[in-house]
Each structure stands twice: as C-alpha cells, then as structure tokens.
Amino acid sequence: MVSATAVAGALVFAGQAVAQTPPASVVDPKLEVRTVVSGLTQPVQLEFLKDHDFLVLEKSTGQVKRIKNGAAPEVVLDLAVNSASERGLLGIALDQSFKVNGFVYLFWSESTTGADSTALDTVPLLGNRLDRFIWNGSTLTYDKTLHRQRAYQADEGQPLRANHNGGVLRVGPDGKIYLIAGDRGRRGQLQNLFDGPFGEGIPDDQFGGPDPVNDHLTGVILRLNPDGTAPRDNPFYRVGAERGGQVGANLKKIYAYGIRNSFGMAFDPFSGDLWEQENGDDSFSEINRAEPGFNSGWVQVMGPLERVAEFKAIETTRVPNPPDPNAPAGYYGLQQIRWDPINIADTPWEAYQRLYKLPGSEFSDPEMAWKYEVAPGGIDFLSTKELGKDYKGDLFVGSARGALRNGNLFRLKISDNRKKVEVDDKRLKDRVADNLGKYEITESESLLFGENFGVTPDLRESPDGTLYVVSNTQGTVYEIRRK
Numbered sequence: 001m002v003s004a005t006a007v008a009g010a011l012v013f014a015g016q017a018v019a020q021t022p023p024a025s026v027v028d029p030k031l032e033v034r035t036v037v038s039g040l041t042q043p044v045q046l047e048f049l050k051d052h053d054f055l056v057l058e059k060s061t062g063q064v065k066r067i068k069n070g071a072a073p074e075v076v077l078d079l080a081v082n083s084a085s086e087r088g089l090l091g092i093a094l095d096q097s098f099k100v101n102g103f104v105y106l107f108w109s110e111s112t113t114g115a116d117s118t119a120l121d122t123v124p125l126l127g128n129r130l131d132r133f134i135w136n137g138s139t140l141t142y143d144k145t146l147h148r149q150r151a152y153q154a155d156e157g158q159p160l161r162a163n164h165n166g167g168v169l170r171v172g173p174d175g176k177i178y179l180i181a182g183d184r185g186r187r188g189q190l191q192n193l194f195d196g197p198f199g200e201g202i203p204d205d206q207f208g209g210p211d212p213v214n215d216h217l218t219g220v221i222l223r224l225n226p227d228g229t230a231p232r233d234n235p236f237y238r239v240g241a242e243r244g245g246q247v248g249a250n251l252k253k254i255y256a257y258g259i260r261n262s263f264g265m266a267f268d269p270f271s272g273d274l275w276e277q278e279n280g281d282d283s284f285s286e287i288n289r290a291e292p293g294f295n296s297g298w299v300q301v302m303g304p305l306e307r308v309a310e311f312k313a314i315e316t317t318r319v320p321n322p323p324d325p326n327a328p329a330g331y332y333g334l335q336q337i338r339w340d341p342i343n344i345a346d347t348p349w350e351a352y353q354r355l356y357k358l359p360g361s362e363f364s365d366p367e368m369a370w371k372y373e374v375a376p377g378g379i380d381f382l383s384t385k386e387l388g389k390d391y392k393g394d395l396f397v398g399s400a401r402g403a404l405r406n407g408n409l410f411r412l413k414i415s416d417n418r419k420k421v422e423v424d425d426k427r428l429k430d431r432v433a434d435n436l437g438k439y440e441i442t443e444s445e446s447l448l449f450g451e452n453f454g455v456t457p458d459l460r461e462s463p464d465g466t467l468y469v470v471s472n473t474q475g476t477v478y479e480i481r482r483k
Helices: 237-243 245-253 305-315 348-354
Strands: 004-006 011-013 016-018 024-026 031-037 043-050 053-058 063-068 074-078 089-094 103-109 128-135 140-149 169-171 177-181 220-224 254-257 264-267 274-278 283-290 368-372 376-381 395-399 409-414 448-451 458-461 467-471 476-482
Touching (some): 103 169, 245 254, 305 368
Antiparallel strands (some): 011 016, 031 476, 063 074, 169 177, 177 220, 467 476
16 A cells, blocks of 8 residues: 655656656655655756765756755756767766765766757767766866767667666775666677677677777676776786787776666675666566676576576567557567577577676676566665664665656565575565566566656665655655655
C-alpha cells in the first residue's frame, strides 16, 4: 500500500503539456517524501557539499546550481553544452581532498557553437570531456581537462546518433576517479568483438578500430588519478604498457569493459566494492558488482550467461517498439545494423568463448537482472539507520524511463558478505525477474520501494542519512525521510 506522498505538478516538456501524474510516493508508511527543490531544468546528478547544501547539474542548460538550506538555486557555473539525445552536463564528483584543494570533476558534452545546442552535429568527435574545476566557496573555475571521449556515431547509413554516453562520475574510497561510459554504438574489442563487426583487418568504422583508439574507448569504466593519468595498479596497466602507443595508453585507464549503457554507479560503504547498473533496451537489465578487470559481456550477452538463448530470442523477435503499438516492427536492442542479432551465440559456451579476454579480465553474471527491460537509473546505498534499521546497507535503484509505475524505485537487500543481492521471493532465487514484457514488474513486486518519481538518473544518501532522489522529468529533487 502506498502511503507516503509528495506533491507533483504537471510537466511541460518539449513544448507539450503532459498530464498530471500521481504524487511521488514510497511503500513504507513510516517514511515520507518531501520536495527539496523544484523548477529545475532536466536535473541529472547532485553532489553534497555539506548538510542541506549541494550542487545539482542541469543536463540541457549546462548549469551547475547550488541549493543551500532550501534557498533559491544559485548558478555557480554555466557551460555551453550540446544536450542532443543523451548528451549534456552529465556527471559530477568531488575530490577525496575537496575540503583542501576544492577539486570538482564534471563530465559534459561541449557545443561547437559557443552556446547551448540541441543539434546532433554541433559537437566535436571527442566532445564528451572530463574536466577538473576548482570550487572557491561560491563559484567553479575551469582548471584542467583530464580526458576526452567520443560524442557521436555516424556510420553505415544510420542517422547521426548521440546516445549511450553514460557519464556518471564517482570518486572511490581509494581517491581515484571512476567514469562509466556507454558503448556509443561502437562494435569493437571493448564490445567483445575481437575483429570488429566485419572481420579481420576491416576497421570498425570510418574512424578506425576495432582496437581501443581514442575514439573507440567506449563501453567502459575508467579509473583515473586526480590529474587524469592512469593508476599503476589498474587491472590492465601492464597490458597497456606492453602494447604501447595510443591503444596501450587507453588500456592502462580501463577498470572494466563490455558495458552497454549505464545511468548508475555507487560504492558499497561497507565493502568498498563498486556496483553499477546497465540498461538492456529490450532484454536483461542488469545490476552488477564490478570487480577490477570486470567484463560485463556486451555485445555477446546481456543477463546471465546461461540465459543467452533467451537474450537472442528476444533480440531477434520483430515486434512493435513499445510503448507505441503502431510503430513499425524491427530490432531495437542492439541498435546497430553492422552486427545483426542473428550473430548472438546459441549456447553459453559459445558466447563465453567469443568474449574478448584481456589478460586479467573476468566475466561474471549480474547480481540481479530482469528478463525484459525495466530501465534502471541512478543507484546508491544507505550506510546508516536513519530511515530505519532494516534499510541500512541496502541498494536503491532509480529509473531511466518513466514507463514503469511512472518512475519506480527499487530496493535491493545485500547479503551479509556484501557480495550478492539477497531475496525473499522464491521466484527470484536465480536473481532474475522473469517479467512478461518491457516495463513490467512481474516477479520483482517485492523489490518495489517507490513510484511516480519520473526519470531518476541519480539517488544520493545525504550527509544526515536520508535518501535524495533527482527527478529529471519533474525538474525536482526529492528527499525520502522518516515521518
């Protein structure tokens, strides 16, 4: 039964009024949802400076805004961003020594026009950039560019595209910067195609590949020092040093690869382990615990390896594109015509053998998956008992689409050894929710924590232990707290 609520008004997006939805709510009657700030323009990520004082990013305006003690937002930085599709101002993290050096890291897509743009073609090829800024207590000032990544795909006759940027940033307990980047539509070695989509000796696309040159360093989690260099204890540092050149330098930076697309990444406050989520589009949304050298398996597999036949069956079934039943039939999940879903392996053994195995890499099944896409979004852990003792240590998952319960929140319990998702429902013993279609909740009803939050690309535990939820589509930051 839903009992705790927060008022949510009508949403205006792309010039069209959207019908008013029910207020954001959670299932626990001992908790309530309150609006911290509203009226924001496509907020995506936030970072706390201290109690009741945080920075929030607006995807399309390129503005970083400060919200302090409930006062009106103050603009502390305004970048000229290209926000077409999934580009824009996307990620923020504070340095481990922020109180001393003031370092703030931002991941964003630059516009070539000198102003905010939504045109697909007004961005450099390496227009997704990780920059370091300095916080002086009231504003952010550019300091240094640490890394650049591919910002578009324009090949083999498909329209220019700007999705699968990822962009979530975190600073780990080790003080290193972690950046998750989607595949950007590439089909090279980091997407587990050793010879690319066409075969040996044939470039992945017009820019090269399939080896990870600068504009093919996608579908990865990068781990960087605060100055942008590669830490010497990265899992593929030695491999990169032996390879040398541009490819070797890029291999040194990789923490994990084989990643499709992600809107969520968080460190377990008790084990220090890194967890991430991945969207499957049509099939097998994932929650993963990513150890150093993790290969998530894309494009050869999404979901558990033993379910690869189901992955193939879904991706090779021509169906109307949900949620529009009148849309033309076609393939949607793999999104690129260069590597047809028919190429997906027929057996788990065959899929595993096809993985691109960098020395020291390891594939592992997701800790939780949904057979059909539910579009998970931002994720975070709660480290205290502030919301109640039963919530301490749990992982909370937002939504990258509003199609399920108008923007659902899931709650995942973690095992005592902090390695697995713990489930009560016997149907979930295999850690797969066998739902009946896209954006459908069958077998994961027990995981539902909230609904009507819209698209929620970021969840954050606040300094006082409550849970903040960023709603991109509602222009709102919510707080979930005890009554």
